Amino acid sequence: MHSLSFDWLAHAPLEPFHLDWLTAAGIEVAILRLDRIDPLISGNKWYKLIDHLRVAREAGAEGVISLGGAWSNHLHALAAAGKHFGFPTVGLLRGHPQDTPTVQDLQAFGMQLHWLGYGGYRARHETGFWQPWQVQYPHLHPVPEGGGGLLGARGCEQMLTQAGQQLNALGWSDHDGWWLACGTGTTLAGLVLAEARRHPVYGVLAVPDDHGVAQQVAAILGECGLPDGGYELFDGSRGGFAKVDPPLLAFIESCEQASGIPLEPLYTGKALWALKLQVDAGRFAPGTRLIFVHTGGLQGRRGFAPLSQG
Known part of the structure; x- marks a missing residue:
């Protein structure tokens, strides 16, 4: 990045x-x-991503991993940004696999998807949630749901x-x-x-x-x-x-x-x-x-x- x-x-x-x-x-x-x-990189979601992406770049990350649902505007903007700027993205999705137009776009933009189920997604605020994902994707920078904080x-x-x-x-x-x-x-x-x-x-x-x-x-x-x-x-x-x-x-x-x-x-x-x-x-x-x-x-x-x- x-x-x-x-x-x-x-x-x-x-x-x-x-x-x-x-x-x-x-x-x-x-x-x-x-x-x-x-x-494609539309709305307030881009503004919420700007400083997260800047921190990821300064940390030397190769790409970004984040969370959202099957219609997530946040993941849609993130995946589109990854395609536009040429960095890898991974999405952790709520629930079980769905073939929504948004999900189709995420895949077309090159985002790798993991479906967490509903219980797995609810655990996103628990201590240690990110640890296994950072082991699996050590070169990606984690961004909270919706680009918040x-x-x-x-x-x-x-x-x-x-x-x-x-x-x-x-x-x-x-x-x-x-x-x-x-x-x-x-x-x-x-x-x-x-x-x-x-x-x-x-x-x-x-x-x-x-x-x-x-x-x-x-x-x-x-x-x-x-x-x-x-x-x-x-x-x-x-x-x-x-x-x-x-x-x-x-x-x-x-x-x-x-x-x-x-x-x-x-x-x-x-x-x-x-x-x-x-x-x-x-x-x-x-x-x-x-x-x-x-x-x-x-x-x-x-x-x-x-x-x-x-």
Whole structure:
């Protein structure tokens, strides 16, 4: 990985997000299109990988090993990065072998896969979990599930810079906060670190509260010696991770038709639904300007028939 360069990354455009219910409430929203930085190495997953890959390179690793599920956006981005930059990747997958489009892509990108079952995957947080894998793959650098932790958060800090450089083009002198979906809280933590309490960061939980997102965010801030705070969490899980229902899919379809921006139901769709609920409840005053983060993950749309052809 010695020749790995991070200069290729395309800029994430910041675009007006026009929806009738925002206009009616007098709320301005700009959407940071992380889905457009690259066709394959897409979304917040790349930002979460940047510092992990930098550490792997500095450690002299030849490649990377990480974890995820059969529809994992993280493994998809990692495998695509491995193919793009020419380093080996290994994926440890939850459950038993499945032939999803994501898994087919992982194999096509050259990622070596190991299926852990469900019990084996649950053991990923136990002491000693990585030891046998590091014996089997001594030249690979382990990256936590989803590219999480402080390193993942640090990579996400640059989103503030990218958005800030484009505010003038929208006619904005500043913004009033961020709105984004949360799976582990890593991206939110990165934005909280970058903002340093200048503006609030609003996170919508795509997982139930018992997944410990708030605790993970607090832990990352604590590693930096910062007190917990500067953000607010809303439940958007609809009862569980990957829980999707017809009203949500219909809402996503209507927003896509109105805005021309593709969404997906596990993260961005749920985050947008939660934003509408808060706007309808009068949570934000007219004139509020929010940056909505499109966290990518559009490859996962293939798991939802109504959206798969979008």
